[in-house]
Amino acid sequence: MIPNLFHCLRSLIQLKPLWGLVNPPGCEGLSHYQQWQQRFMKVRLQLALWIALGFIFSVITLNGMRFWRLEEPLWDYQLGTQVAIALSLLTSLHLLPSASTNRHLSVLFLLFSWSLTLLPLVSNTVNPASEIDFSGLIITFFTQATLISVRWRLHLFAQGVTVGFYALFYSMEHEASFFSVLDASLQVPMVLILFWVCLICDFSVYLYERLQQSEFKGRRKLEMAYQDLEKAERQYRSIFENAIEGIFQSSPEGQYLSVNPSLAHIYGYESPEELTDLTDISQMYVDPHRYQEFMRLVREQGQAIGFESQIYRRDRQIIWICENARVITNNRGEIIAYEGTVEDITRRKNMEEDMRKNWEREKELNQLKSRFIAMASHEFRTPLTRILASAEALEHYQDQWDSSKRLKYLQRIQMTVNHLNFLLNNILIMGRSESDKNPINSHKVDIYQLCQNLIEETSSCLSPKHYLTFLTDGTPEPLEVYLDESLLRQILENLLSNAIKYSPHGGEITLRIEYNTDKVCFQIQDSGIGIPEEDRAYLFQSFHRGHNVGNLPGTGLGLAIVKKAVDLQQGQITVESSPEKGSLFSVTLPLYH
Structure with a gap:
C-alpha cells in the first residue's frame, strides 16, 4: 500500500x-x-x-x-x-x-x-x-x-x-x-x-x-455608507466650489468659518483663506447697522431672505449684495453657526437707479411740457392778438391815417414779431439742451460789433424812461475769436431783457465787456428789484420766478436758457444781487483763436 x-x-x-x-x-x-x-x-x-x-x-x-x-x-x-x-x-x-x-x-x-x-x-x-x-x-x-x-x-x-x-x-x-x-x-x-x-x-x-x-x-454596510457619504461630500464640495453665488458659514461672533471661491471673488479677495482671516464681518459693511439688523432678523426669525446691503470690497470699492441666511443650532437649541448665500446685485441696483432717474426725468419733462404749453399759449396769444389787431386797423383805416400813424402801427407789428422770434429762439435753445443734441457752431465773431448792434436794436425798442450804456475795458479793436454767435446773442438778449423788465422808471442798465487773449467776460448790471436770498438756489431752473416779481410778465425761461447756453460753451455765470438795489450778472466764456 x-x-x-x-x-x-x-x-x-x-x-x-x-x-x-x-x-x-x-x-x-x-x-x-x-x-x-x-x-x-x-x-x-x-x-x-x-x-x-x-x-x-x-x-x-x-x-x-x-x-x-x-x-x-x-x-x-x-x-x-x-x-x-x-x-x-x-x-x-x-x-x-x-x-x-x-x-x-x-x-x-x-x-x-x-x-x-x-x-x-x-x-x-x-x-x-x-x-x-x-x-x-x-x-x-x-x-x-x-x-x-x-x-x-x-x-x-x-x-x-x-x-x-x-x-x-x-x-x-x-x-x-x-x-x-x-x-x-x-x-x-x-x-x-x-x-x-x-x-x-x-x-x-x-x-x-x-x-x-x-x-x-x-462592515460592508458601513463601507457603503462611507462611500455614499464621500460621494455626497464630493457632490456638495463640487457645488460649493463651483457655485456662481457666494456660499458661506460664519460663527455667532461674526467671523467666516468657510467660504467658497465665488464669495471671495465677489468681495475682491484672491482666495477663500484670505476672507476667513477676517475677525469681524461687520467692518465690511458701509453701514454697520445693516449687519446688526441682518443678524437680528436671522436670530429672531431663524432666517433672512433677500436682505440687501452695501459693502466694501477689498479695494474699498462699494458694491451691493443680496444675502440669504439661516441659523444652525445644536441639540439644545443653541446657535452654533450661520450659513447662507451672497449675490452681487450691483448691476441690478445701477439699472434700478438709472430707471428711477429716467422716470424722474420723464416725470419732470412731462411737467415742463405741461407748464410750457400753458406758458406758450399765454405768451404767444398776446403778441399774436396785437399783430392781428394792428393788421386789421391798417386794413380798415389806412386811407384815413397819415403816414406817421401807419408807420407807428407797422413798427408795432415789427416789434411784436421780433418778440415772437425771441420767444421761439428761447424755445429752440431749451429743446437743444433737453434732447442732448448740442452742436456748437463756432465761427469768427467781432464781439465789439456784436454788442454795438445789440445795444442799437435794444435801444430802438427801449422806452425813454430807461437808460442803456455800453462800456468796454481794454483795446476797442476787435479780436478774431471763435464763438457761437447765436448762443452769445441769446445770452445777452435774455440778460438785457430781464434787466430792462425788472428795472424801475429811470433805471440805468450797463453792459460791460472785459476780455483778454483766452477769455471774455460780459457784465450786465441793472438797478431793479433784485433777487431774494431764498430764490437764488432755484435761479436757473426752468419756469422758476422770484417771489418779488409781482405782476410783471415773464415765462421763467430766460435765466435757464442763459445758463444752458453758457454751459454749452463751457463757460461760467455768476450773480450778485441785493433786493431793491439791483443785480450784476457776469458771464465768462473761453476764447478760441
Whole structure:
C-alpha cells in the first residue's frame, strides 16, 4: 500500500500545473466575505501544515533515537506511517501557494485532514495488533477547528469520512459490527467523547462563520455608507466650489468659518483663506447697522431672505449684495453657526437707479411740457392778438391815417414779431439742451460789433424812461475769436431783457465787456428789484420766478436758457444781487483763436 500511496502523491504533484488551467487564479465573482474566507483558509491551512510537519518530524526524530539507543530495527510500520504522513503534508504545503480557488483549498484541507487520520488507519490495517487511537483523532479534529475555523461542512465531511472508514475497516478486520468490536474492547465512552468533540468543533466553526458573516455584512454596510457619504461630500464640495453665488458659514461672533471661491471673488479677495482671516464681518459693511439688523432678523426669525446691503470690497470699492441666511443650532437649541448665500446685485441696483432717474426725468419733462404749453399759449396769444389787431386797423383805416400813424402801427407789428422770434429762439435753445443734441457752431465773431448792434436794436425798442450804456475795458479793436454767435446773442438778449423788465422808471442798465487773449467776460448790471436770498438756489431752473416779481410778465425761461447756453460753451455765470438795489450778472466764456 505504501508504494501505491507514493504513486498517488507523485500524480498529484504532476497535476499541479494543470490547476491554474482548470480554475484560473483570482477571486473574480466572489463576495467580500468569500474572498476573506478564501484568504483566511489559505493562511490558516499553511499554519496548520507547518505545525503538523513540526510535530511529525519531532515524532520521527524520537523514533530514530529510540531505534539508535535500543538497537531495534530502524524501520517498522509505525515509522513508515509517520514518513507517509510527512510526505503527504509536504505535498500539501508544496501545492498550497498555487491554490487560488475554493475547490483547490478544499482538496488541500481534506488531504491535510486525512493525512493525519486515514494514514494511521492504513498502519492499523497492516498491523492488526494496533488499536484505534481515539486521542489522536480528538486532537486532530480539535486542532482543525481551532486553526481553520471556516467551512464547517468541510469539517463535518472530513470527520464523517474518517469515522466511516475506521468503522468499515474494523468491521472487516474483526468480522463483526463496529459497535460489537467497541463493546468488546470497552471503548464506547471514547466513541461518545469523539462524537461530542466533533459536534462541538463543527458547531463552533459554524458559529464563528456566522459571526464573521454578520461582521462582514455590517462592515460592508458601513463601507457603503462611507462611500455614499464621500460621494455626497464630493457632490456638495463640487457645488460649493463651483457655485456662481457666494456660499458661506460664519460663527455667532461674526467671523467666516468657510467660504467658497465665488464669495471671495465677489468681495475682491484672491482666495477663500484670505476672507476667513477676517475677525469681524461687520467692518465690511458701509453701514454697520445693516449687519446688526441682518443678524437680528436671522436670530429672531431663524432666517433672512433677500436682505440687501452695501459693502466694501477689498479695494474699498462699494458694491451691493443680496444675502440669504439661516441659523444652525445644536441639540439644545443653541446657535452654533450661520450659513447662507451672497449675490452681487450691483448691476441690478445701477439699472434700478438709472430707471428711477429716467422716470424722474420723464416725470419732470412731462411737467415742463405741461407748464410750457400753458406758458406758450399765454405768451404767444398776446403778441399774436396785437399783430392781428394792428393788421386789421391798417386794413380798415389806412386811407384815413397819415403816414406817421401807419408807420407807428407797422413798427408795432415789427416789434411784436421780433418778440415772437425771441420767444421761439428761447424755445429752440431749451429743446437743444433737453434732447442732448448740442452742436456748437463756432465761427469768427467781432464781439465789439456784436454788442454795438445789440445795444442799437435794444435801444430802438427801449422806452425813454430807461437808460442803456455800453462800456468796454481794454483795446476797442476787435479780436478774431471763435464763438457761437447765436448762443452769445441769446445770452445777452435774455440778460438785457430781464434787466430792462425788472428795472424801475429811470433805471440805468450797463453792459460791460472785459476780455483778454483766452477769455471774455460780459457784465450786465441793472438797478431793479433784485433777487431774494431764498430764490437764488432755484435761479436757473426752468419756469422758476422770484417771489418779488409781482405782476410783471415773464415765462421763467430766460435765466435757464442763459445758463444752458453758457454751459454749452463751457463757460461760467455768476450773480450778485441785493433786493431793491439791483443785480450784476457776469458771464465768462473761453476764447478760441
